[in-house]
Amino acid sequence: MGEEIKVIVFTLGSEEYGIEVDKVQTIERMMPITRVPKTYSFVKGVINLRGVVIPVIDLRGRFSLPEVEPTEQTRIIIVAVNDMQVGFIVDSASDVVDLNSDSIDSPPEVVGGIKAKYLRGVAKLSEERLLVMLNLSEVLNKSEIIQLEGLEE
Amino acid sequence: MDMNQYLSMFIDESNDHLQSLNENMLQLEASPDDLSIVQVIFRSAHTLKGMAATMGFEDLASLTHKMENVLDLVRNEKLKMQDYIFDTLFKSLDALESMVQDIVEGGEGKADVSSIVSSLQAIERGEVAVAAPAAAAVPDHSAAVTGIELDEFQFSVLSQSISEGHQVLYIQVKLRDDCMLKAVRAFMVFELLERSGEIVKTFPDVQDIEQGEFEQGFTLYMITQKQAGDLQDQIMNISEIEMAQVIALDQESLQQMNQRNLAAAETAAAQAPTLPAAEEKPAVHSPVNAPPAVKAPAKASSAATPSRTIRVDIERLDVLMNLFSELLIDRSRLEQLANEAKNQELTDTVEHMSRVSSDLQNIVLKLRMVPVDTVFNRFPRMVRDLAKSLDKKIDLVITGAETELDRTVIDEIGDPLVHLLRNSVDHGIESPAERLAAGKPETGTVNLRAFHSGNHVFIEIEDDGKGIIRENIVHSAVKKGVVTEEEAAAMSDSEAHQLLFAPGFSTAEVISDVSGRGVGLDVVKSKINALGGNVTIYSTPGKGTNFSVQLPLTLSIIAAMLIKMGSEKYAIPLSSIVETGIVKQSSIRTVHGSRMIPFREHHIPLISLSRVFSIPSYNEADEAETEIVVIRKGERLAALAVDDFIGQSEIVLKTLGKYLPAVQGISGATILGDGQVALILDPNAFIK
Numbered sequence: 001m002g003e004e005i006k007v008i009v010f011t012l013g014s015e016e017y018g019i020e021v022d023k024v025q026t027i028e029r030m031m032p033i034t035r036v037p038k039t040y041s042f043v044k045g046v047i048n049l050r051g052v053v054i055p056v057i058d059l060r061g062r063f064s065l066p067e068v069e070p071t072e073q074t075r076i077i078i079v080a081v082n083d084m085q086v087g088f089i090v091d092s093a094s095d096v097v098d099l100n101s102d103s104i105d106s107p108p109e110v111v112g113g114i115k116a117k118y119l120r121g122v123a124k125l126s127e128e129r130l131l132v133m134l135n136l137s138e139v140l141n142k143s144e145i146i147q148l149e150g151l152e153e
Numbered sequence: 154m155d156m157n158q159y160l161s162m163f164i165d166e167s168n169d170h171l172q173s174l175n176e177n178m179l180q181l182e183a184s185p186d187d188l189s190i191v192q193v194i195f196r197s198a199h200t201l202k203g204m205a206a207t208m209g210f211e212d213l214a215s216l217t218h219k220m221e222n223v224l225d226l227v228r229n230e231k232l233k234m235q236d237y238i239f240d241t242l243f244k245s246l247d248a249l250e251s252m253v254q255d256i257v258e259g260g261e262g263k264a265d266v267s268s269i270v271s272s273l274q275a276i277e278r279g280e281v282a283v284a285a286p287a288a289a290a291v292p293d294h295s296a297a298v299t300g301i302e303l304d305e306f307q308f309s310v311l312s313q314s315i316s317e318g319h320q321v322l323y324i325q326v327k328l329r330d331d332c333m334l335k336a337v338r339a340f341m342v343f344e345l346l347e348r349s350g351e352i353v354k355t356f357p358d359v360q361d362i363e364q365g366e367f368e369q370g371f372t373l374y375m376i377t378q379k380q381a382g383d384l385q386d387q388i389m390n391i392s393e394i395e396m397a398q399v400i401a402l403d404q405e406s407l408q409q410m411n412q413r414n415l416a417a418a419e420t421a422a423a424q425a426p427t428l429p430a431a432e433e434k435p436a437v438h439s440p441v442n443a444p445p446a447v448k449a450p451a452k453a454s455s456a457a458t459p460s461r462t463i464r465v466d467i468e469r470l471d472v473l474m475n476l477f478s479e480l481l482i483d484r485s486r487l488e489q490l491a492n493e494a495k496n497q498e499l500t501d502t503v504e505h506m507s508r509v510s511s512d513l514q515n516i517v518l519k520l521r522m523v524p525v526d527t528v529f530n531r532f533p534r535m536v537r538d539l540a541k542s543l544d545k546k547i548d549l550v551i552t553g554a555e556t557e558l559d560r561t562v563i564d565e566i567g568d569p570l571v572h573l574l575r576n577s578v579d580h581g582i583e584s585p586a587e588r589l590a591a592g593k594p595e596t597g598t599v600n601l602r603a604f605h606s607g608n609h610v611f612i613e614i615e616d617d618g619k620g621i622i623r624e625n626i627v628h629s630a631v632k633k634g635v636v637t638e639e640e641a642a643a644m645s646d647s648e649a650h651q652l653l654f655a656p657g658f659s660t661a662e663v664i665s666d667v668s669g670r671g672v673g674l675d676v677v678k679s680k681i682n683a684l685g686g687n688v689t690i691y692s693t694p695g696k697g698t699n700f701s702v703q704l705p706l707t708l709s710i711i712a713a714m715l716i717k718m719g720s721e722k723y724a725i726p727l728s729s730i731v732e733t734g735i736v737k738q739s740s741i742r743t744v745h746g747s748r749m750i751p752f753r754e755h756h757i758p759l760i761s762l763s764r765v766f767s768i769p770s771y772n773e774a775d776e777a778e779t780e781i782v783v784i785r786k787g788e789r790l791a792a793l794a795v796d797d798f799i800g801q802s803e804i805v806l807k808t809l810g811k812y813l814p815a816v817q818g819i820s821g822a823t824i825l826g827d828g829q830v831a832l833i834l835d836p837n838a839f840i841k
Binding site: 032034035036037038039043045046047048050051052053054055057083084085086140 | 475476478479482721765766767768807808809810811812813816817818819822824828829830831832
């Protein structure tokens with residue numbers, strides 16, 4: 001038997017995704033974001049989270065999914081990985097579920113157009129409900145992203 | 154009894170005592186007869202011993218005990234402070250420091266100090282000879298010199314030769330410690346010198362030298378037509394010679410030297426131990442290598458009034474600062490709401506709260522300010538040791554040690570300053586002989602100054618040494634490929650001096666103990682730049698060099714100009730703004746594809762912030778006139794076109810977080826009164 005883990009469930013489009021609860025600091029409603037020029041297009045900017053400036057990433061943009069306008073359901077999930085605090089903009093965050101790490105299968109070749117290396121695996125919650133577990137350190141890894149152009153006009 | 158709860162207190166207090174011991178020892182070295190300083194030192198050592206014994210650090214207690222015994226003799230005038238006693242005591246202090254450091258790191262403060270203890274015991278018993286090896290690491294030429302004494306006849310011969318235009322040289326030769334045939338080497342030196350002129354007087358006597366009956370060195374006066382430097386080179390060419398010093402004398406220095414040697418000989422004879430007394434007047438023109446006198450900063454009141462302070466963990470202050478900036482944000486919100494509500498009582502209360510919180514802000518900021526003294530206080534000892542190991546005489550004069558800087562800056566600035574000081578001592582100040590030859594006082598002076606100026610603190614390290622020779626730097630820089638010959642030729646002197654800070658550059662020809670460890674001044678520069686500061690060099694060949702370090706008062710709060718670009722707000726650090734203004738579209742010229750505006754007598758580039766940052770809601774091209782901010786990086790200027798000025802404001806610096814470590818043109822962020830994040834521009838990035 002593997003260990004029991006608690007997972008925060010959120011949605012992007014029609015898919016349900018999961019992040020281990022111990023990586024998540026808080027879940028916030030949408031708030032004003034200050035755009036940061038000269039950075040990756042999926043970095044929406046920075047927010048003021050109770051006195052701390054935190055960059056926020058549009059997770060749709062990061063996974064090359066079509067971007068959408070924020071709604072009432074839009075949430076910012078603040079995660080902390082390797083000393084890095086980052087906010088993820090997601091379509092909605094609904095649930096906390098318990099699952100056994102044994103029930104996570106290795107990722108299939110293609111899931112919803114997202115590169116497999118961002119995924120830790122797929123957990124089967126019930127017959128109809130599949131949960132895509134994210135590999136956070138890969139999502140936050142920037143090494144594959146091409147260098148941005150200089151500061152010239 | 155559980156001692157752990159007292160441990161941190163013990164460590165703090167031990168460090169304080171060690172610091173004060175170091176400082177007072179330096180003072181004592183400058184005035185060895187002042188017994189009141191000995192009293193202070195004794196008390197400090199005594200307290201330290203008691204504390205260490207109570208805490209169970211036996212090694213620490215026993216070493217301090219031995220020091221105390223020696224100090225007790227000095228205090229009761231049974232023992233006179235001398236050079237080697239200072240050396241041994243300083244060594245003991247170093248050992249104590251490393252023991253305390255060991256305790257800090259969780260050890261038990263144990264160390265092998267048997268050699269120091271035996272030296273101390275020997276001193277206590279009055280056995281000077283046994284203690285001498287403690288000082289032997291420093292080549293002691295003075296022993297060979299003090300005896301040289303001219304009789305009236307010899308003196309008049311020398312003096313007359315000078316007035317007749319001959320060269321009178323004072324030559325000091327030291328053989329290597331492992332020299333096998335001392336008499337042969339000495340003979341070779343004499344033979345060489347006799348070919349070049351006439352030897353008037355030697356010490357020891359020629360017979361003694363010929364029979365090899367001398368320590369490791371000898372000295373002599375000679376009359377010649379040859380140049381001092383040439384002779385020195387020739388002597389050095391003989392093998393197994395460790396050092397040769399050839400000094401050309403004029404009437405005045407001959408006179409002084411003879412008098413001085415007479416005096417020294419008398420005192421030496423009068424004292425039972427034959428080691429030379431510490432030199433007290435560094436200004437005397439004399440090539441005698443006495444220990445360098447290093448002036449400690451005058452601290453008259455520190456002993457009398459114990460400072461009423463408490464120690465606070467810096468992290469708690471950071472938390473306090475963060476909470477406080479939250480409060481400031483809420484304050485501006487309240488002000489806004491009170492304005493809208495138009496309730497007099499509410500408005501009054503909010504105004505009062507604003508005033509209180511402004512005062513609070515000042516206090517919070519001041520809490521983080523620490524006098525630079527905490528960094529400076531370790532320098533006198535360092536310069537003393539450096540000067541000794543380099544055989545130089547150096548006065549370190551510290552001014553403005555009370556100048557306050559933010560704690561975070563203080564923590565970072567120590568290492569760069571150590572580096573600059575070492576540079577001054579090692580490369581700047583000449584050897585006593587060179588200084589005399591150049592007509593300067595034998596003792597070099599290094600000034601270490603700190604002072605406030607505007608929103609900055611300046612720390613200057615100025616020496617009166619040989620200065621920077623442009624050719625040497627340029628030559629070395631070209632050789633190392635830092636610049637091409639053409640580039641170097643086009644440089645002004647000050648630009649050439651800045652080459653010292655170029656990566657991979659070091660003028661040290663010989664790797665000495667002090668510098669040339671592969672860490673160049675470029676590291677110093679980048680460190681200081683990382684602190685938001687700047688370092689510049691001014692130098693006059695032959696007169697000396699001045700390193701000027703400019704630092705921001707604090708790292709966490711800066712004065713900035715807030716500007717608007719459409720719906721976005723940015724902050725520009727006030728320190729890099731030259732001025733603000735308005736230009737008409739019609740006065741913008743295009744030169745070589747880039748847009749320029751006239752500014753004073755020049756044309757400077759106009760940078761479109763809206764284009765560089767692709768700001769969606771604004772473009773200055775739509776307006777007939779545009780506001781500009783003229784920014785500066787060193788000497789170069791540029792103008793940024795902006796939408797509107799919001800005003801000047803003190804802002805709290807925040808980083809963008811680890812995920813966005815370096816965004817071009819942005820140096821950080823701040824939170825405005827309305828809770829919004831505004832980005833802080835990095836003006837340096839806009840000027841190439």
